[in-house]
Amino acid sequence: MRETKAIYPGSFDPITNGHLDLINRSLEIFKKLTIAIVVNPHKKPLFSVEERMDMIKRAVRSDKRIVIKSFDGLLVDFAKREKGTTIVRGLRAISDFEYEFQMALMNRKLYKDLHFVYMMPSEKYTYLSSSMTKEIGLLGGDIRQFAPSLVVKKLAEKARELGRQKRK
Numbered sequence: 757m758r759e760t761k762a763i764y765p766g767s768f769d770p771i772t773n774g775h776l777d778l779i780n781r782s783l784e785i786f787k788k789l790t791i792a793i794v795v796n797p798h799k800k801p802l803f804s805v806e807e808r809m810d811m812i813k814r815a816v817r818s819d820k821r822i823v824i825k826s827f828d829g830l831l832v833d834f835a836k837r838e839k840g841t842t843i844v845r846g847l848r849a850i851s852d853f854e855y856e857f858q859m860a861l862m863n864r865k866l867y868k869d870l871h872f873v874y875m876m877p878s879e880k881y882t883y884l885s886s887s888m889t890k891e892i893g894l895l896g897g898d899i900r901q902f903a904p905s906l907v908v909k910k911l912a913e914k915a916r917e918l919g920r921q922k923r924k
């Protein structure tokens with residue numbers, strides 16, 4: 757079966773220029789893309805699902821080809837609900853490979869029709885991650901080259917908020 761739609765799952769805490777690079781690459785292959793924010797009870801995100809969704813929405817400028825959703829539970833169950841069989845993920849370095857390899861094969865055990873498509877970002881984003889962006893942003897560093905401007909703003913607000921909480 758030929759797929760016209762792909763699902764791009766991730767934490768997106770927050771969205772970075774690396775994610776945007778992958779989103780644009782995906783849309784060169786697939787007509788539609790569902791960006792799926794994973795709600796993982798074991799991870800403590802900096803931004804709420806609503807905040808993450810809002811930042812993605814604004815960063816992709818309400819592109820009609822993109823739908824943004826969130827899910828908890830298994831990716832395979834979400835994919836089945838969405839009637840999607842193609843998952844897009846990014847590979848930045850060898851370090852991503854082992855985890856992604858395991859995840860793809862485990863998921864295939866759970867749902868044999870699920871396919872994973874891996875894409876490499878532009879080399880200028882291969883070192884970029886949400887966690888480094890957060891760390892630098894919260895410490896007051898300049899993250900304008902790493903994330904869309906609204907994320908830069910939101911991180912500065914978070915830094916102030918956390919600073920206020922600390923002082924209390």
Ligand code: ADP
Pocket residue numbers: 765766767768769772773774775777778794844845846847848852876877881882883884885886
């Ligand atoms: P997760 O917690 O699922 O890894 P992330 O939001 O960190 O969620 O990443 C989602 C996906 O986007 C992953 O496949 C990750 O490899 C990819 N990704 C994140 N940052 C980049 C980047 N700079 N370039 C390419 N892919 C990236």
